[in-house]
Amino acid sequence: MDLPNVSKYAFVLSKGKQNSVVKKGLFCITQTSEGWLIGIVEKIILENEYFSNVQTVKDYNENNLNVIKGMFPSENFEYGIAIIKCLGIISFKDETKTKISNIKRMLFPAKPGAEVHLCSEEILSEFLGFNNKNGLNLGKVKIADFDAKIDINRLLNKHFATLAISGAGKSYLTSVLLEELLLRDKESGVPAIVLIDVHGEYVYFHNIKKFKNRVSIQDSSYFQISVPKLFAKSFKKYQENISAAQVRELNKILTKIRNQKQSKSYTIKDIIDNIENDEEINKSTQQALIGWLDELDYLQLFGSQENPPIKHLLKTGNLTIFNLQSETSIRKKQIIVDYIASQLFYFRKKNKIPPFLLIIEESHQFCPEAAQSKAISKWIIETIAREGRKFMACLNLISQRPKRLSSTALSQCNSKLILKISNPYDLKHIQESDESITKSYTDMISSLAVGELLIVGNAVNYPAFIEVRQRICDQTKSRSLLEMCSHWWNIHEKERN
Ligand SMILES: Nc1ncnc2c1ncn2[C@@H]1O[C@H](COP(=O)(O)OP(=O)(O)OP(=O)(O)O)[C@@H](O)[C@H]1O
Numbered sequence: 264m265d266l267p268n269v270s271k272y273a274f275v276l277s278k279g280k281q282n283s284v285v286k287k288g289l290f291c292i293t294q295t296s297e298g299w300l301i302g303i304v305e306k307i308i309l310e311n312e313y314f315s316n317v318q319t320v321k322d323y324n325e326n327n328l329n330v331i332k333g334m335f336p337s338e339n340f341e342y343g344i345a346i347i348k349c350l351g352i353i354s355f356k357d358e359t360k361t362k363i364s365n366i367k368r369m370l371f372p373a374k375p376g377a378e379v380h381l382c383s384e385e386i387l388s389e390f391l392g393f394n395n396k397n398g399l400n401l402g403k404v405k406i407a408d409f410d411a412k413i414d415i416n417r418l419l420n421k422h423f424a425t426l427a428i429s430g431a432g433k434s435y436l437t438s439v440l441l442e443e444l445l446l447r448d449k450e451s452g453v454p455a456i457v458l459i460d461v462h463g464e465y466v467y468f469h470n471i472k473k474f475k476n477r478v479s480i481q482d483s484s485y486f487q488i489s490v491p492k493l494f495a496k497s498f499k500k501y502q503e504n505i506s507a508a509q510v511r512e513l514n515k516i517l518t519k520i521r522n523q524k525q526s527k528s529y530t531i532k533d534i535i536d537n538i539e540n541d542e543e544i545n546k547s548t549q550q551a552l553i554g555w556l557d558e559l560d561y562l563q564l565f566g567s568q569e570n571p572p573i574k575h576l577l578k579t580g581n582l583t584i585f586n587l588q589s590e591t592s593i594r595k596k597q598i599i600v601d602y603i604a605s606q607l608f609y610f611r612k613k614n615k616i617p618p619f620l621l622i623i624e625e626s627h628q629f630c631p632e633a634a635q636s637k638a639i640s641k642w643i644i645e646t647i648a649r650e651g652r653k654f655m656a657c658l659n660l661i662s663q664r665p666k667r668l669s670s671t672a673l674s675q676c677n678s679k680l681i682l683k684i685s686n687p688y689d690l691k692h693i694q695e696s697d698e699s700i701t702k703s704y705t706d707m708i709s710s711l712a713v714g715e716l717l718i719v720g721n722a723v724n725y726p727a728f729i730e731v732r733q734r735i736c737d738q739t740k741s742r743s744l745l746e747m748c749s750h751w752w753n754i755h756e757k758e759r760n
C-alpha cells in the first residue's frame with residue numbers, strides 16, 4: 264500500500280472497534296503537521312496474519328473447529344484497517360477547538376502513528392457548511408447521524424437540481440424542503456415559492472392547517488393567457504411556422520383592433536373576425552393566419568384577461584402551486600410553464616415581485632436536451648438558469664431523466680440533490696455536468712436506498728450523504744398497488760358482481 268499520501272491514509276482500528284464504531288462513511292479527524300485533517304472512511308479491510316498461510320487455512324478447515332480454535336486463537340490475530348479519504352485541513356479559532364477558523368486543502372500526508380478520532384457533530388457540521396441555527400433540516404447525515412441543516416442562502420442563491428430514478432423520493436424530498444421553507448418565519452427571509460406540479464402531488468399542502476394561509480393552488484383548467492398583452496411576434500412563439508410577412512400583417516390587424524377597442528379586452532376570436540373582414544389583406548396570408556390562430560384558440564389557453572394575475576400572486580414565504588394534473592397535452596403544459604416562467608422573470612427583473620424559487624417537476628419535459636424534441640418553455644428556463652441568479656430568481660429542476668434534461672440548464676444548477684440513479688447514461692451525464700461528482704460517488708449513487716441522497720455543489724463544502732427525514736405533515740398516505748386495486752373494485756365493480 265502506498266499510503267499515506269495527500270489524498271488518502273490508512274489507520275489500524277483499535278481492538279474491539281472494528282465491528283462497532285468504525286463504519287464506511289464515518290468522518291474522522293487526526294492531527295497533522297499542517298493542522299487537523301478531516302477525512303471520511305472509504306474502505307475497511309479485515310486482515311488476519313494467521314490465515315495468510317495457505318497450509319494453516321487448510322489445517323484449520325480440515326480439523327474439528329472447536330478443538331483447533333482453543334489451540335490456535337486465530338481471533339487474536341485479526342485486525343482491521345480503515346482507509347480514509349482526506350477531505351480538508353482545518354484550523355481552530357481557539358483552544359476550545361469548537362469553532363473552525365479556516366479550511367484548506369492538504370499539501371502533506373497524514374502523520375504515521377498519529378491517533379485518529381471521531382469527528383464531533385459541531386465541527387463536522389461547520390466543516391460541511393451546514394447552518395445549525397437557521398438551516399433547512401432535510402434529514403440526518405448518513406452514519407454520522409446528526410441533522411443536515413442546509414444553509415438556505417447557499418442552496419437558493421444559485422439554482423439546484425433534484426435528480427433520481429422514478430420512485431427514489433424526489434417529490435418526497437421536495438415536500439420536506441417545502442415544509443422547511445413554509446415553517447420559516449417570514450421576517451427571517453423566505454423567497455416566494457412557485458411550484459409546477461405536473462401530477463397534483465402537492466395539492467395536499469393546502470389542507471394542512473398550519474400552512475393554509477401560505478399556500479394557494481392554481482388549477483390549470485382556469486389558466487388563461489391575456490390576448491391583449493400579446494404582440495404579433497409573441498404569436499410566432501406559439502406558432503413558429505408563421506412567416507415574417509404574416510407577422511407583419513397580424514401586427515397591422517392588432518394595431519387596428521387596439522385603436523377600435525378602448526377597453527383593450529379582446530380574444531383570438533375577435534382577431535380572427537378582424538382578419539376575415541379585412542379587405543386589403545392578401546387572401547393566402549388571410550387563410551394562413553386564420554388557420555394558425557384557430558388552432559391556438561382550440562387550445563383554450565388564450566382569453567381576454569390573464570388568469571391568474573401573475574404579478575399579484577407572489578408573496579415572500581408563500582407557496583403557489585400550479586396544478587397541471589388535468590392537462591394531458593404536453594404542448595399545453597409547455598405553453599403554461601413558458602408563460603409562468605417568462606412573466607415571473609420579467610417582473611422579477613423589474614423588481615415588481617419578490618425573489619422567488621421556481622420548482623419545476625418533470626423538468627425534462629419543459630427543458631429537454633435533444634434538439635429534435637422542441638419545447639416552447641426551453642428558452643425561458645435556460646435563460647433563467649443562466650441569468651436568474653443576478654435577479655434572485657432561483658430554479659429547482661426536478662427530473663427522473665437527467666440525460667434528457669438540457670445540459671445548459673443542468674450545468675447551471677450549482678447544487679445537486681441526487682437520490683438513487685442506476686441508468687449509466689444518466690450517471691455519466693450528471694458526472695459530466697459537475698466535476699465534484701467523481702466515479703466513486705456515481706458508484707455510491709447507484710446503490711442508494713429510497714429516501715437517501717447525495718448533496719453536492721454550492722450548498723455544501725463537501726459532498727454529503729443524507730437520509731431524508733420523515734414529512735411532518737404526512738397527509739398523503741401512499742397506497743400500495745394491491746390497496747388501490749381493492750379500492751377500485753369496491754367503488755367500480757363490487758355492485759356489478
Ligand atoms: N424519505 C422518505 N421516507 C419515507 N418514504 C419515502 C421517502 N422518500 C420516498 N418515500 C416513498 O417512496 C415512494 C416514492 O417517492 P416519490 O414519489 O417521492 O418518488 P419520485 O422520485 O418523486 O418518483 P417519480 O419520478 O415517479 O415522481 C413514495 O411512496 C414515498 O412515500
Ligand SMILES: [Mg+2]
Pocket residue numbers: 433434435
Ligand atoms: Mg415525483
